[in-house]
Amino acid sequence: MRTPTTRHPAIARAGAFLACALLAAPALRAQSDVDRLITAAVQDTAAYHRLGELVDTFGSRPSGSDRLERAIDWIVAEMKKDGLENVHTEPVMVPHWERGAESATLIEPRRAPLAMLGLGRSVGTPPSGITAPVLVVRDFADLRAHASEARGKIVLYDYPFRHDLPPFEAYEDAVRYRVLGADSAASVGAVAALVRSVASFSIRNPHTGSMAYGSAAKRIPAAALSVEDAEMLHRMQDRGQRIVVNLTMGARTLPDAPSRNVIAELRGSEKPDEVVVLGGHIDSWDVGQGAMDDGGGSVAAWEVLRLMKQLGIRPKRTVRVVLWTNEESGLAGGRAYRDAHRSELPKHVLALESDNGVFAPRGIRVTGPDSVVAWMRRLVAPLARIGADSVFRGDPEADVSPIVALGVPGAALEIDGSRYFWYHHSEGDTLDKLDPYEMARCVATMGAVALGAAND
Amino acid sequence: MRTPTTRHPAIARAGAFLACALLAAPALRAQSDVDRLITAAVQDTAAYHRLGELVDTFGSRPSGSDRLERAIDWIVAEMKKDGLENVHTEPVMVPHWERGAESATLIEPRRAPLAMLGLGRSVGTPPSGITAPVLVVRDFADLRAHASEARGKIVLYDYPFRHDLPPFEAYEDAVRYRVLGADSAASVGAVAALVRSVASFSIRNPHTGSMAYGSAAKRIPAAALSVEDAEMLHRMQDRGQRIVVNLTMGARTLPDAPSRNVIAELRGSEKPDEVVVLGGHIDSWDVGQGAMDDGGGSVAAWEVLRLMKQLGIRPKRTVRVVLWTNEESGLAGGRAYRDAHRSELPKHVLALESDNGVFAPRGIRVTGPDSVVAWMRRLVAPLARIGADSVFRGDPEADVSPIVALGVPGAALEIDGSRYFWYHHSEGDTLDKLDPYEMARCVATMGAVALGAAND
Incomplete structure (x- = not known):
């Protein structure tokens, strides 16, 4: 499922470099924005501290819980303070299981x-x-x-x-x-x-x-x-x-409860109706803090948009953060996004999710035809300097799978997963299991790919 | 506290080899027994399986608990089945704290x-x-x-x-x-x-x-x-x-409760009144299984005696296993042993304890004058083939400290402690944290040193 498309990263890098040199010449300004975004991201631990505030303040965020909905309220308010655009929520009815x-x-x-x-x-x-x-x-x-x-x-x-x-x-x-x-x-x-x-x-x-x-x-x-x-x-x-x-x-299952997907954007300057989606899921299991799974992915995606705004980077296509609800116990958020945006999906150029923990990033895993793999090789090339420029083939993460099934190219952040299943879905999924600078490199990786795709 | 006495194990080994060649020639038969004991120990995972039976059957063994006393009863019965000599318990009043x-x-x-x-x-x-x-x-x-x-x-x-x-x-x-x-x-x-x-x-x-x-x-x-x-x-x-x-x-502290140190021996053939003590503590905290701290050390010491018996090895001096009670919350067992055996202590040639987990052994830590360090270098030399022949200086383990304070040379099993404090005194101190073959090498190390000291 996650076969690297090359066994020799050095060869892949050389190829990507050539591809860039030959194909990306007209995109020099945009490329420069990608580099600025990478540089800003890897030097900034704001994402980690914001994640700490999220998970310490609200704790775990199971579907149907008041904590999840209050966390969503807080995120929406913070996103507005960040100056993001079109910040809103979209309603989702979610399963409500209580331990x-x-x-x-x-x-x-x-x-x-x-x-x-x-x-x-x-x-x-x-x-x-x-x-x-x-x-x-x-x-x-x-x-x-x-x-x-x-x-x-x-x-x-x-x-x-x-x-x-x-x-x-x-x-x-x-x-x-x-x-x-x-x-x-x-x-x-x-x-x-x-x-x-x-x-x-x-x-x-x-x-x-x-x-x-x-x-x-x-x-x-x-x-x-x-x-x-x-x-x-x-x-x-x-x-x-x-x-x-x-x-x-x-344990008991209560009637479905109202929840919400969270959406925020930076609108595209040239093709605002074409969309790059990036995100994570904001719900978690009811143990630990849901910091790794998937507060980290959610905040990293959000941080991409915040940094772009802070740096004055305006993408050509719209970059949209989606924080899905109810990944863990139903995938209702992913399906609701698909249903609410069905007419828009043909103009979704990429859907990128982080849901394996924001550990040291290795690159991107893609779902789609060879042309998408080749495109992704170009998008990750600027990440060579942080060692996150490998491209893998494999299944998408769960939340984007409903739209990938309808043809949207899917991408996932690929990380060092060696300790993920030490903590996953347990009391051990807490902030301290993540590293501020590894998370920052995840922000850089997601940002470079999302902005690259938006400007390509 | 745990300074290696040499920074170059290869040099130490060479020195030990020379010392052996020059000094130990008359002890060829005994040396051969040490080698037989090492060979048998490293091929045998009986200690690990006996430890599993102990900790699964009785669980944790806090001072004052019925579980501790029933575990002691079982150990005494098993030691007798093993054919060990002078198997008995010695009374100790221990603090009784309940969570x-x-x-x-x-x-x-x-x-x-x-x-x-x-x-x-x-x-x-x-x-x-x-x-x-x-x-x-x-x-x-x-x-x-x-x-x-x-x-x-x-x-x-x-x-x-x-x-x-x-x-x-x-x-x-x-x-x-x-x-x-x-x-x-x-x-x-x-x-x-x-x-x-x-x-x-x-x-x-x-x-x-x-x-x-x-x-x-x-x-x-x-x-x-x-x-x-x-x-x-x-x-x-x-x-x-x-x-x-x-x-x-x-939490409350109840009146002191009766417990026992466990003793078993193989009597010496030439100097039965001279004694090598080896052991661990049989009590634990009231969480986890007390497998690492210190069921493992206790069973490893016991296994040394069982293997010697099985191999028909009769030491020149008496080799005595002591499983102390109440190390964790009072050290009453260590003090009671000192008091009950005070007149015998001048004839204790060595007191060796394992209480840092039976992880991969590195060698022996000794307390005493330079002559004791030099002696220990000779005793560990046969352990070069399992990489456990380093000698360190440092404090003794707690249970032997009362007799070391009265002049008995003290020795402790020195292990790879890199994960000890992941589990120590927590629910994570369970059998699975130990490895059967690492534990077997601990048996070999304790056995080689104890038998070597008994025959030297």
């Missing part, structure tokens, strides 16, 4: 609390919880092999994160158990499902995320255990011990 | 739970807790500079872990705030003390540990916040925000 009080307690072979987080969209349990023996399985095949033992039990999937894959591929591989595990367990008679947290490292921090019910007749509660607890229960089973757990979850 | 229910809640500028752990020996709060404004200080000097603002407040020490020092020195530097912070805060009128966890990395896991009351008239409750929460409160103060926290702690 409630929850716990998992080992009852046998000894009584002890387990580190857990209920999964988004899961149903709850009765008030006294579900107490049942545990069947630990490694994967779906192992569940099928032990299907006759699953009835009346809590099934725990202890599927490890594969360290032989790149982190985001290993996530896609393991997240199947989080998303689909409850349904498969219910289909063989289990009364609840537990899943080892989808995490590449753990200090006993469980990781939540969304799950889905499918074809199984019964909807059973589902929760993540910390890696440590999943491994412990597995060891106990390997020792032949009987394991009993009480799972108590107050 | 109770506890929480820290941010009230202003927004309501949110804070990740906290009360500190060992702290008094509790009234049932509804203490609600007060927070004064964040960097260190004791900062507290003195703002002493007039501290009255009636909760003082938070946000003193960072120094990454410019070796980890165990950085710990000694920062732990002053955990141990003494409450007393200093009380002396300027604070109503409670919070301390940034003493940790070199955090995924929002608070770290507990013992504190002490000193000269201040009033004993105020004390707790650790996670690094993330301490930094957030500090940022809020820097933004000029008023911070209010509710701290609720059910």
